[in-house]
Amino acid sequence: MDTSETRLIELGRYRRRLAVSMERMFENALDWEHLPHLHAGSFADITLLDEGKDYWVASVRLQPTQLRLHQTVRLSLDRQTGIWVTEVLEGFTRGLQVHTQARELGPRSIEVDVRFRAPTPFPVPRVAARGLARLLGPIGVSVYRRLYDEDEQMMLERQAQLDRRRGPRLGERLRLGTRAEVLRPGYRLPIEEGDYRVAEVGGELLAFSTVCPHLLGPLGDAPVVDGQVRCPWHGYCFDVRTGNAVEHRLRLRRAPRLEERDGVVWACPNPVDG
Numbered sequence: 001m002d003t004s005e006t007r008l009i010e011l012g013r014y015r016r017r018l019a020v021s022m023e024r025m026f027e028n029a030l031d032w033e034h035l036p037h038l039h040a041g042s043f044a045d046i047t048l049l050d051e052g053k054d055y056w057v058a059s060v061r062l063q064p065t066q067l068r069l070h071q072t073v074r075l076s077l078d079r080q081t082g083i084w085v086t087e088v089l090e091g092f093t094r095g096l097q098v099h100t101q102a103r104e105l106g107p108r109s110i111e112v113d114v115r116f117r118a119p120t121p122f123p124v125p126r127v128a129a130r131g132l133a134r135l136l137g138p139i140g141v142s143v144y145r146r147l148y149d150e151d152e153q154m155m156l157e158r159q160a161q162l163d164r165r166r167g168p169r170l171g172e173r174l175r176l177g178t179r180a181e182v183l184r185p186g187y188r189l190p191i192e193e194g195d196y197r198v199a200e201v202g203g204e205l206l207a208f209s210t211v212c213p214h215l216l217g218p219l220g221d222a223p224v225v226d227g228q229v230r231c232p233w234h235g236y237c238f239d240v241r242t243g244n245a246v247e248h249r250l251r252l253r254r255a256p257r258l259e260e261r262d263g264v265v266w267a268c269p270n271p272v273d274g
């Protein structure tokens with residue numbers, strides 16, 4: 001029997017293929033801002049403490065908030081090797097490290113190999129380390145499975161938006177239909193050059209882009225409240241009347257102006273943006 005001791009316990013491992021490029025994956029790892037929005041089930045909020053080209057340090061509050069669990073987390077990425085390490089510097093599960101190795105299988109196909117490791121303050125017999133791993137490993141794996149489900153959706157959608165980008169010109173006047181038709185959930189303006197939906201704000205019909213200008217997040221199903229729509233990926237909020245972000249220097253892509261005449265809604269070129 002192996003009775004030697006260890007100071008680093010390997011708690012578990014999670015491997016998975018993702019239909020995304022390395023570039024999307026690295027971008028996602030470095031994107032601290034999406035945690036409490038896209039992964040709202042795991043993170044309550046985040047405050048950035050430090051950031052560089054290939055690392056970030058942040059203080060996070062975990063869900064459920066009643067447990068008052070905080071962490072200071074550092075993520076550092078090495079693009080050459082495709083490895084990034086997330087380490088809990090302070091707080092709940094202090095010392096825990098998550099090593100991720102990404103490997104490129106094709107232009108839009110990668111495999112991530114995630115290992116959860118915890119240092120111990122004193123040497124632990126290997127048999128005890130294995131027992132701990134059996135207990136804690138599945139928890140890490142199930143958390144990461146969910147996070148990657150959410151991340152993969154985001155990366156796929158962002159890639160689709162990047163692929164779809166074409167020249168803007170929205171010069172024609174277009175008959176859309178009745179007010180009820182354009183306000184139907186899921187309705188999109190029949191325009192090739194972008195994805196636009198319609199909202200009613202104070203009785204007025206407004207078209208706006210369903211693509212968030214931050215990292216191309218989805219505004220297609222986000223509710224419009226008091227004329228504002230919030231992106232589910234990082235929580236940026238936009239005023240659909242002006243297209244301007246509420247707290248950031250960003251603007252939604254130019255949308256056609258809508259006109260309603262004799263019960264028919266028309267999309268018209270937007271003179272404001274030329």
Ligand code: FES
Nearest residue numbers: 212214215217231
């Ligand atoms: S993509 Fe980041 S807030 Fe929309």
Ligand SMILES: [Fe+2]
Nearest residue numbers: 034039147151
């Ligand atoms: Fe994520």
